[in-house]
Amino acid sequence: MDFESSERAIAPRREDALPATAAAAVKVVIVGGFGVGKTTLVGSVSEIRPLTTEETMTQAGVGVDDTAGVERKTSTTVAMDFGRISINEELVLYLFGTPGQERFWFLWRGLFEGALGAVVLVDTRRLEVSFDVIGRLEERGVPFVVAVNSFPDAPEHPLEELRSALDLPASVPLVFCDARRRDSSRDVLMTLMRYLHSLAAAPEAS
Numbered sequence: 001m002d003f004e005s006s007e008r009a010i011a012p013r014r015e016d017a018l019p020a021t022a023a024a025a026v027k028v029v030i031v032g033g034f035g036v037g038k039t040t041l042v043g044s045v046s047e048i049r050p051l052t053t054e055e056t057m058t059q060a061g062v063g064v065d066d067t068a069g070v071e072r073k074t075s076t077t078v079a080m081d082f083g084r085i086s087i088n089e090e091l092v093l094y095l096f097g098t099p100g101q102e103r104f105w106f107l108w109r110g111l112f113e114g115a116l117g118a119v120v121l122v123d124t125r126r127l128e129v130s131f132d133v134i135g136r137l138e139e140r141g142v143p144f145v146v147a148v149n150s151f152p153d154a155p156e157h158p159l160e161e162l163r164s165a166l167d168l169p170a171s172v173p174l175v176f177c178d179a180r181r182r183d184s185s186r187d188v189l190m191t192l193m194r195y196l197h198s199l200a201a202a203p204e205a206s
Helices: 003-010 038-045 102-112 129-140 159-166 182-205
Strands: 024-032 054-056 075-077 081-086 091-097 117-122 144-149 174-177
Touching (some): 024 038, 024 129, 024 182, 038 081, 038 091, 038 182, 117 129, 117 182, 129 144, 129 159, 144 159, 144 182, 159 174
Parallel strands (some): 024 091, 024 117, 117 144, 144 174
């Protein structure tokens, strides 16, 4: 066996290497119901080639997975998505996208280990799939922001109406986004970081 060529094969690409100036890393989890755009967000904003675990949907999911509103979706995340983005020269975010189908939610425990916060993606066509997601975060005590992902055929509602429908406290940030756009996805992550900073600073202010 050619060990030299083997080592070259598994060496990280230069563009995937962690910046030398990075001094701190934060784990962030991207959550939401099935088909809300988690894989899209991680892929659009990641500065490295994202790791995805998407598989083709099969007949095994018929009658088990709720595909209402996303009937044309042909693949699904079965483990996680992973990406990375540098917020500045010293701070790096590691992004972990969770599976949206309930039968894979048992994986959440491991994915949330060590996470400082989360982004909840919602689709206005299927707000009801977000209720359990938000409830689980609240039970775990994980700080989160909510991002309303834009879909061409999705109904539009003012943020305050959506806040009421989702029963969100006024303190939880709620924003619109387009998960396909890097700048929009980055803005969502910056909203989360500002929220986490405000929570950390609150005890000092009091």
